[in-house]
Amino acid sequence: MATTTRTVTDLTSTTKDGVGASPRRPDGTLKVTGEFAYSSDMWMEDMLWGATLRSPHPHARIHGIDVTEALRLPGVYAVLTHEDVPGEKRYGLEYQDQPVLAFDKVRYKGEAVAIVAADHPETARRALERIEVDYEVLPPVSDSRRAALDPEYPLVHEKGELPEHPEYNQSGNRVRYQPIRTGAFAESPSSQEAHREALERLRAEADAVVTTEYEVGMQDQAFLGPESGMAIPAEDGGVDLYVATQWLHVDQRQIAPALGLPQEKVRLTLAGVGGAFGAREDLSMQIHACMLALRTGKPVKFVYNREESFYGHVHRHPAKMRYEHGAKADGTLLYATLEIIVDGGAYASATPAVVGVASSLGIGPYEVPNVLVDAYGVYTTNPPCGAMRGFGAVQACFGYESQMDRLAKELGMHPVDLRLKNAMAQGSRIITGQEIDMPLPMAEMLERCRDLPMPVERTELEDPSDQRTLPGGVAGTTRGEGVVRGVGYGLGLKNLCFSEGFDDYSTARVRLEVVAGEPVVLVHTAAAEVGQGLVTIKGQIARTELGVEKVVIAPSDTQVGSAGSSSASRQSYMTGGAVRTACASVRAEVFELARRKGFVPQGREDVELALEGGKVVSAVDGVLVSLAELLGESAENGTVVERTREYHHRPTEMIDPELGQGSSHTQFGMCVHRAVVDVDVELGLVKVVALDAVQDVGKVMHPQQLAGQIQGGSTQGLGLALMEEIQVKDSEIRNPSFTDYLIPTILDTPPMRIDVLEHPDPHSPYGLRGAGEPPTLSSTPAIVAAVRDATGRPLTHAPVRPEDIVGIDL
Amino acid sequence: MRVSFNVNGEDVTADNVWPGESLLYVLRERLGLPGSKNACEQGECGSCTVYFDGVTACSCMIAAGQAEGREVRTVEGLAEEPGKGGDRTLSTVQEAFVEAGAVQCGFCTPGLLVQTDDLIERTVGAGRAAPDDSEIREALAGNLCRCTGYEKIIDAVHLAAERRAAAGSTS
Ligand code: FES
Ligand code: FES
Numbered sequence: 005m006a007t008t009t010r011t012v013t014d015l016t017s018t019t020k021d022g023v024g025a026s027p028r029r030p031d032g033t034l035k036v037t038g039e040f041a042y043s044s045d046m047w048m049e050d051m052l053w054g055a056t057l058r059s060p061h062p063h064a065r066i067h068g069i070d071v072t073e074a075l076r077l078p079g080v081y082a083v084l085t086h087e088d089v090p091g092e093k094r095y096g097l098e099y100q101d102q103p104v105l106a107f108d109k110v111r112y113k114g115e116a117v118a119i120v121a122a123d124h125p126e127t128a129r130r131a132l133e134r135i136e137v138d139y140e141v142l143p144p145v146s147d148s149r150r151a152a153l154d155p156e157y158p159l160v161h162e163k164g165e166l167p168e169h170p171e172y173n174q175s176g177n178r179v180r181y182q183p184i185r186t187g188a189f190a191e192s193p194s195s196q197e198a199h200r201e202a203l204e205r206l207r208a209e210a211d212a213v214v215t216t217e218y219e220v221g222m223q224d225q226a227f228l229g230p231e232s233g234m235a236i237p238a239e240d241g242g243v244d245l246y247v248a249t250q251w252l253h254v255d256q257r258q259i260a261p262a263l264g265l266p267q268e269k270v271r272l273t274l275a276g277v278g279g280a281f282g283a284r285e286d287l288s289m290q291i292h293a294c295m296l297a298l299r300t301g302k303p304v305k306f307v308y309n310r311e312e313s314f315y316g317h318v319h320r321h322p323a324k325m326r327y328e329h330g331a332k333a334d335g336t337l338l339y340a341t342l343e344i345i346v347d348g349g350a351y352a353s354a355t356p357a358v359v360g361v362a363s364s365l366g367i368g369p370y371e372v373p374n375v376l377v378d379a380y381g382v383y384t385t386n387p388p389c390g391a392m393r394g395f396g397a398v399q400a401c402f403g404y405e406s407q408m409d410r411l412a413k414e415l416g417m418h419p420v421d422l423r424l425k426n427a428m429a430q431g432s433r434i435i436t437g438q439e440i441d442m443p444l445p446m447a448e449m450l451e452r453c454r455d456l457p458m459p460v461e462r463t464e465l466e467d468p469s470d471q472r473t474l475p476g477g478v479a480g481t482t483r484g485e486g487v488v489r490g491v492g493y494g495l496g497l498k499n500l501c502f503s504e505g506f507d508d509y510s511t512a513r514v515r516l517e518v519v520a521g522e523p524v525v526l527v528h529t530a531a532a533e534v535g536q537g538l539v540t541i542k543g544q545i546a547r548t549e550l551g552v553e554k555v556v557i558a559p560s561d562t563q564v565g566s567a568g569s570s571s572a573s574r575q576s577y578m579t580g581g582a583v584r585t586a587c588a589s590v591r592a593e594v595f596e597l598a599r600r601k602g603f604v605p606q607g608r609e610d611v612e613l614a615l616e617g618g619k620v621v622s623a624v625d626g627v628l629v630s631l632a633e634l635l636g637e638s639a640e641n642g643t644v645v646e647r648t649r650e651y652h653h654r655p656t657e658m659i660d661p662e663l664g665q666g667s668s669h670t671q672f673g674m675c676v677h678r679a680v681v682d683v684d685v686e687l688g689l690v691k692v693v694a695l696d697a698v699q700d701v702g703k704v705m706h707p708q709q710l711a712g713q714i715q716g717g718s719t720q721g722l723g724l725a726l727m728e729e730i731q732v733k734d735s736e737i738r739n740p741s742f743t744d745y746l747i748p749t750i751l752d753t754p755p756m757r758i759d760v761l762e763h764p765d766p767h768s769p770y771g772l773r774g775a776g777e778p779p780t781l782s783s784t785p786a787i788v789a790a791v792r793d794a795t796g797r798p799l800t801h802a803p804v805r806p807e808d809i810v811g812i813d814l
Numbered sequence: 815m816r817v818s819f820n821v822n823g824e825d826v827t828a829d830n831v832w833p834g835e836s837l838l839y840v841l842r843e844r845l846g847l848p849g850s851k852n853a854c855e856q857g858e859c860g861s862c863t864v865y866f867d868g869v870t871a872c873s874c875m876i877a878a879g880q881a882e883g884r885e886v887r888t889v890e891g892l893a894e895e896p897g898k899g900g901d902r903t904l905s906t907v908q909e910a911f912v913e914a915g916a917v918q919c920g921f922c923t924p925g926l927l928v929q930t931d932d933l934i935e936r937t938v939g940a941g942r943a944a945p946d947d948s949e950i951r952e953a954l955a956g957n958l959c960r961c962t963g964y965e966k967i968i969d970a971v972h973l974a975a976e977r978r979a980a981a982g983s984t985s
Contacts, residue, residue, distance in 0.1 A: 032912035035920030036904060036927060038849020038889035045848035126832055228853035228861055228921040228960050278853070278921030279960050310854040472948045535919025535961045708915040708966075715963030716918065742858035742958070750954045750964040755947075 022548035023770060026708040029540050030557055031533070042276035043248035044307045046234035051303040052081055054289065054296050055128035057118040057135050058315055059110035062146070062735030063160075063385040064139040066108060069118060073134035079127040081300045083135065085118045088295065091264030097254065097286060097390070099179070099352035101166050104262050104291050110139075111160055111350035111385050113736050114315025121296040121304050144385045144735035148347035149324055151177040151382035160350060160383035172356050173661050179348050179381040180356040182363040184435050184664030187339070187374030193663050199376060203328075206339040206374055210330030214410040218327065219801045220399045221729030222347075223320035225392050226747050229278015231316045232307040235293035242269025243294045248277040250284045252530045253566035262291045263298065270294070274560040280534035281720070282391030283317040285571055286353050314740035318353045318390030319730055321346035321381070323362070323399035327407045329372075335417050335425040339374035340407075342366045344400065346381045346389070353390030355381040360504050361396030364436045364659060364668055368404040369428040369446055369497040375435045377664065385735045391571055393720060394498060394780040401496040402724075402802050405785030409492070409792065419493050419789070420454045428497075436659050438667040442702075443763035446674060449698045450495065452759055453676040459694040459755075462489065462682065475682055475689035477751055486686040489693070492789025494677045496781025500774035501574040501670035505658045508574070508670075511565030512542075512582035515646040516550060516590050516631070517638035523618045523631035525550055525587075528558035531567035531579040536776060537709035538575045542583050544706065549587035551615035552631070565650065573673065573774025576705055581651035581769040589647040591615055594634070597643065603629040654767060671765060675699040675778035677718065677786035680754075683794040688806025690726055690791055692754045695783060700761040702773035707760075714779045715756045721783025723748050725791075729803050819881045821845065822891030828878070837881045838862045838873040841888060849889040849924050853958070860957035863925035864888045870932045872956075889924035892931060906981065907931045910974035911967075918961035926957045930971050934978050941982070944975035 021027040034040035071083040086093060086107040096102045106117045118135050122128035143158070150157040160177055172180035185193045188202040207213055233247030242265060249255050252272045260270040277284070289306035296304040308316045326343040344362050348355035363379035392398075412422040427446040433439050462468050462484065469483050476482055502508040513528040525546045533539045543555040560567070567579050595613045598604055598620045604613070605625055612623045620628045636642030659666040680694040695718055704710055727746045731738040739745045764771025784802055792799050795809055817840065818827040828844040838855070841847045841864075850873055851861035857875040864873045865887035873886075892905045904912070907930050917923050933953040937945050945953065950971045959967060 026915070028912055029917060031920070032917050033904065035917050035923055036889075036908035036911050037893060038847070038924050040920060041848075042851070042921065044852055045842070047843070047846075047848070124832065126834060226960055227919070228851070228859065228958065229919065230852065277919060278851075279919040281960070307852065310856060310858075470948075472952070478952070535921075537918065712915055712918055712962055712966055715965045716961045717963075719963035720960075741856060742854045743856060747958060747960060748963075749956075749958060750951045750967070753964045756963060756965055 021544065021553065023544050023705055025544065026706055027540060027544065029537060030543060031539055040276050042229050042278050043246065044230055044232035046246050046275060046305055048303045051234065051305050052121040052123060052296070052300060053125045053128045054293055054304045054306040055120045055125065055132055056116050056292060057132045059106065059113060059115040059117055061110060061139055061141050062113040062144045063142040064110050065142060066106060066110065067138040067140060070136040071118065074120060074131040077127065077131050077134060079123040080131045081121045081302065082296055083118060083120050083131065084295055084299060089262060092261040095258040095262055095287060095291070096351060097353055098356050099166060099169065101161065102351040112387055114387065115350065116292065119292045119296060121300050146384055146386055146735040148345050148382050148384055151384050152345045152380035160385060171658060171661060177383045179352050179383055180359040182359050182379045182659070182664055183662065184363050184375060184377035186435055189374055189376040190663055203341065206330055210338050211333040212411060212414045213328065213330045214407060214414055215328040216407065216410060216800055218325045218403045218406060220323040220402050221803055222322040222389065222732060223392060223724050223728050224314065224730055224745060225281035225283035225317065227279030227281055227283055230308045230310065230313050231288040233275055233289060233293060234303055234305045235297035236303040237297045237301050240269060242271065243297055245270065245272045245290060245294060246275040247272060247290055248275055248284060250280050250532050250534060250571055251569035252532065252560060252562050254569065255287060255290055256562055258287055259291050259294060263294055272562045274532055277532060277534045280570060281393045282395060282571055285391040285569060286318050288316045310742060311740045314737055318388045320392035320395065321348060321355070321358055321389040321399065325399070325403040327403050329407045329411055331411055331415065333415065335415055335422045337370055337372045337426045340367050340372045341376040344379045346399065347384055347386055348381050349384055349386040349388035351388045353388055354395065355390065358396040360659065360668065361499060362400050363664060364434065365397050365497055365499065366400045367435055368401065369444065369674065370426040371428055371432060377435065386732055387730065387737060393717065394777040397496060397498045398781050398784065401781040402785050405494045406788065406800070409789050420450050423450055423495065436668060437665045438669060440672055442672065442765040442767065443700065444672060444674060445700055445761060445763055446495070449674065449676045449700060449761065453493065453678050453696065453698040456678060456696050456757060456759065459680055462487070475684040475691040476687065481687055481689060482684050487682050487684050488794040490681050490683060490790040490792065490794025492679050492786050492793050494782040494784065494786030494789060496675060496778060498673050498778045498781055499669035499671070500673045501572055501577055501653055503656055503670065504668045505656055507652065508568055508578065509650045509652040510567040510578040510582040511648065511650050512579065512586040513564050513646065513648040514546065514583065514586035514590050515644060516552070516594065517644040518632050518635045518642050519638055521632055521637070522554055523552045525552050525555045526558055527555060527583055528564050529567045529579050529582065530560050530562060530564050531575055532560060532570040534570050536570070536713065537706060538570065538579060540709060541576050541580055541705050545580055545583045546587055549584055550591060552618055564648065573776040576772055577671070577768050577774055578651060578653065582649055584769050585651050586647045586649040589649055590645050593645045593647065594620065598629060598634055601634065603634065671768060671773060673773045673775070673778040675782045677782040679786040679790040681787060681790040681794060683791055683809060685795055685809065688809035692722060692787060695722060695754050695787065696757040697779055698759040698761065699775065699778055700763050700773065701775045702765045702768065703762055703771040704760060705770070705772055710760065710775055711758055713776045714758050717776060717779035718756055718783040719748050719753050721780045722753065722787055724802055725784040725787035726803050815879065817878050817882055819883060820885045821847065822887055831878050833879060835878040836874050837876040837878055837886070840878045841873060847888055847890050851921050851924055853921060860925040860929065861922055863928045863957065865928060870929055889927055892927055905931070906977050907934060907974045910970045910977065914966050914970035914973050916962060916966040916970035922957060922959040926954060926959065926967060929954055929957055930974060933971065934974055938975050938979040938982060944979060945971065
């Protein structure tokens with residue numbers, strides 16, 4: 005029998021199917037019967053298949069493209085190149101720098117050069133083979149450090165080609181350069197000489213100094229549902245697009261100009277999304293499908309295969325980091341310096357925001373009086389990188405947590421004690437000077453995590469030689485000899501919601517009416533359900549706010565205002581906030597109606613009213629009237645109460661380009677992990693035995709879905725710790741498949757105990773904090789720390805490779 | 815070419831099949847059964863898992879022609895009353911997955927359901943003991959899920975096994 009336990013502890017639930025309960029997902033039944041329509045399931049009788057010709061070179065000049073032979077192939081309806089782009093030839097999330105179809109140059113291997121529509125996917129593939137592109141191959145620009153620091157290094161984008169962004173110190177191959185200076189380093193912000201002197205002084209004062217270089221590899225989001233969708237030409241000359249994305253309106257904002265169409269003629273509906281994790285924040289096939297549909301007058305479907313998917317979306321930025329920390333003998337941190345270079349690849353995507361996060365949270369949630377940070381995001385001809393769960397913060401977290409462990413070792417302290425000694429709390433200021441004006445129970449979380457029960461020792465297992473309990477598993481690589489156990493901790497601080505002055509909002513339309521004698525609420529937003537369970541949360545909020553059991557969630561589309569992105573752990577906060585606000589407005593209207601119609605007893609107009617169980621209830625007089633009676637059957641001219649509301653979070657500001665100061669973040673979230681691993685130190689194989697987490701989420705909206713977010717996020721962190729890296733050599737991806745790019749299977753994933761705290765954030769709806777990202781930060785350093793503990797190896801690269809453990813230089 | 819086989823109890827025929835097409839493609843694009851998923855089409859993820867003559871297999875790795883005359887059962891055929899539409903009931907395994915929170919994006923779900931159905935039928939369904947965690951992990955090792963971290967999936971399998979065992983003893 006299994007000896008491990010899997011517990012999700014003490015997650016409370018209150019109102020039936022309201023906020024805090026764990027009702028079933030409204031899309032659950034469709035998803036288990038196979039009827040849920042994912043973007044790759046779109047189908048129409050007369051549809052065509054789209055396919056993309058991609059550059060075989062990371063860097064080349066294009067001298068000509070000949071599509072004649074491709075067009076001759078029977079079954080081919082259209083072959084389009086950059087010359088056929090009707091409007092803007094470039095698009096982009098932050099910088100408009102990415103060609104819809106390459107012209108003049110290709111800047112990464114896999115860049116889209118031409119597109120085809122044909123009657124069968126195989127016909128389309130064969131047509132691609134007949135397109136002749138005349139390339140002049142150029143040397144790759146692949147070294148991110150040189151791109152950041154060497155002014156002589158060749159430019160990926162010629163000067164003058166791109167819009168300028170002085171607020172980001174953009175220049176040359178630097179997409180963004182962000183310095184941060186505090187304490188002694190702020191005295192003369194840009195004098196390197198002064199910094200060197202300050203550093204010398206601080207080093208002399210410190211009792212322990214640790215300096216290390218770290219690397220984080222390029223991780224893939226590896227959602228399972230491939231990039232796909234269908235564009236259908238419309239009679240008004242516009243197009244309807246069914247697609248899996250994270251943000252319908254930002255897609256629309258980029259697609260319409262490229263098509264030369266007004267926004268309202270490009271209508272998007274969210275098709276079923278097979279996971280996202282950041283990879284769907286940028287466009288993939290959207291503009292291409294629309295172009296082909298408009299050109300051929302037929303619906304066009306795209307489905308990338310797995311290899312193409314590796315080229316078809318951005319990845320997590322690989323990072324090179326140099327950290328130095330100095331501390332007093334009692335563990336008090338004195339100073340920290342950080343140089344971090346994140347490789348954005350060929351196009352900017354979310355790189356500026358990633359640099360903003362990596363710099364502002366670069367030292368983590370530790371009180372350090374003197375800090376010097378230089379953060380660079382650069383262009384290279386490597387695969388483009390952008391958003392992935394925890395972006396910018398994941399890379400830095402691996403660095404600062406590894407530093408904490410090294411420092412603890414140097415000082416002979418327990419790693420938890422060193423962290424406790426320097427822990428931030430509510431009222432602390434992060435290195436940008438921003439005050440954390442919400443609970444940050446870091447000390448409590450660390451202590452709780454340390455005190456969680458340990459998994460049983462190997463020797464206490466019923467059968468310690470059961471291969472399934474050993475590193476290597478049933479491959480039978482060991483019977484237990486050479487297997488050493490290690491324990492490690494990690495914690496991470498993540499900004500939640502959008503940062504740096506972005507006016508972030510979400511929109512919700514809520515309608516209350518009576519159908520067949522029963523009050524029904526319809527909730528309509530444009531928010532992307534990507535698997536996280538936002539559809540459930542929207543219904544729970546409507547139930548709680550309107551006291552109505554029956555809630556219908558309308559499909560997400562652009563017929564309602566923007567909901568913002570399903571990223572940055574922001575949708576429960578933002579779209580949740582919008583649904584709640586719209587509900588409050590509907591409720592106020594219902595009360596007004598009750599007063600107007602005389603259901604509120606005279607003289608008691610000021611008594612507080614509520615909506616409960618489909619009725620208007622007064623605190624004094626009890627039930628006043630049912631909604632069914634008050635509103636009347638909607639099909640028989642009854643009253644329909646509908647409100648559309650926008651919800652904005654409090655404003656934030658940019659951090660300045662010189663000292664990096666400013667209150668740039670909306671909310672902070674935190675997770676602490678403890679990992680226990682067994683390592684076969686001879687073969688370099690690791691089995692994670694337990695990966696337990698303590699997270700503060702402010703308010704638990706849906707206990708079961710929350711556990712799913714924490715466990716799913718922890719597992720992606722496990723992948724980054726031990727197995728996941730896109731191998732890039734000379735700017736080329738070497739492992740674009742699930743055969744060679746490994747993500748955790750059920751065998752790699754340990755039991756994950758979760759302890760959830762609820763210290764409410766006074767600024768957010770219900771006091772909630774975004775929950776999806778923080779576990780992805782802390783799980784990686786905790787696991788690597790545990791492997792270090794078992795092996796004594798420095799392990800400065802994530803993921804840890806077998807050769808790092810056994811100490812072979814490959 | 816023409817391919818005829820039986821899917822979920824019905825005889826079907828697909829015409830004009832190009833020999834390079836997989837069973838998965840034929841199911842999804844020619845027979846209106848997109849429930850089986852296409853996460854990798856390389857035999858690495860298990861999202862396309864179906865019963866093929868009663869044995870679970872990745873339908874992306876089966877050439878369409880190989881299906882000639884065979885019996886295929888997909889996620890669409892798991893529900894207890896297949897083909898009736900309306901508010902048909904879910905199978906024990908399907909029910910358990912929704913209830914336990916084992917479904918997030920759901921792209922891995924159809925394959926996992928078929929694989930779990932097989933595991934349950936081989937164990938409690940055949941009068942054997944319910945699978946423990948290790949057996950569940952072994953049985954589902956070929957099915958990738960990127961969303962859940964697998965914990966809720968294991969919960970769902972336990973729940974399904976428990977209910978299947980109870981149903982088995984009363985019937
Ligand atoms: S799609 Fe068949 S195994 Fe992945
Ligand atoms: S639920 Fe998304 S891949 Fe499993």
